[in-house]
Amino acid sequence: MKTLVLGGARSGKSLVAERLAARSGEPATYVATLRLSDDADLATRIELHRERRPLQWSTLECGDDLIGALSSTTGTVLVDSLGPWLAALPDMSCDLKGLVAALVARRDDTIIVSEEVGFGVHPETPLGREFRDALGALNQAVAGACDQVLLVVAGRVLPLPGDEP
Numbered sequence: 001m002k003t004l005v006l007g008g009a010r011s012g013k014s015l016v017a018e019r020l021a022a023r024s025g026e027p028a029t030y031v032a033t034l035r036l037s038d039d040a041d042l043a044t045r046i047e048l049h050r051e052r053r054p055l056q057w058s059t060l061e062c063g064d065d066l067i068g069a070l071s072s073t074t075g076t077v078l079v080d081s082l083g084p085w086l087a088a089l090p091d092m093s094c095d096l097k098g099l100v101a102a103l104v105a106r107r108d109d110t111i112i113v114s115e116e117v118g119f120g121v122h123p124e125t126p127l128g129r130e131f132r133d134a135l136g137a138l139n140q141a142v143a144g145a146c147d148q149v150l151l152v153v154a155g156r157v158l159p160l161p162g163d164e165p
Contacts, residue, residue: 001109004143006116007152014049014080016152017111021078024109027056028076031069033085035061049080064089070102070110077106082114082142083135092134099138100145114139116151 003020007013021028030053036043050059062069066085070077086092103110118136123129143149149160 001148002103002106002146003109003111004139004146004149005111005113005152006139006149007113008116008119011152012155013113013115013152015052015155016150016157017078017080017113018052020111021057021076021109022054024076026076027054027058028078029073030057030059031066031073031077031079032059032061033066033079033081033088035063035084035088067095067098067102070099070106074108076109076111078111078113080113082112082138083117086135086138087131092131094138096138096141100141103142103145112142112146114142 003017005013005017005020007016021030034042034046036046053059060069060073062079062085064085066079070079086094103112115135116139117132120132123132143160144163151158151160
């Protein structure tokens, strides 16, 4: 099963994804996309995520190579999340076809977390608009390769229907 978990900031999307990954009872691989910085608040949030995960889970910091991480891991994988990964890429440009192909090729459960940026205000800066547009396109491509897409709002999960004609 391949699942995309979308939500806004502080919506509970990561917690929902962690619960999905834990369902099998088997160890999972947590693929971290966020690069550590000198931001103390961010470091605290990352530590809270780490403490929440089962001890038997492994963590893989993928850097730029999310496609390689998806291709080289077996068992349940949880990717958290697409927004920081995309933002760190040069020109916020990624190999959409390669990412979708790596996702489709996986035989084990795969849960991908991403930020839903379409509900916010119109970004004030060109860079903000570029990010919103690039992440929107990435989310659509990944959703097309997933068996289910879940939207998390205020900790509540809304399953989204498939493609409309």
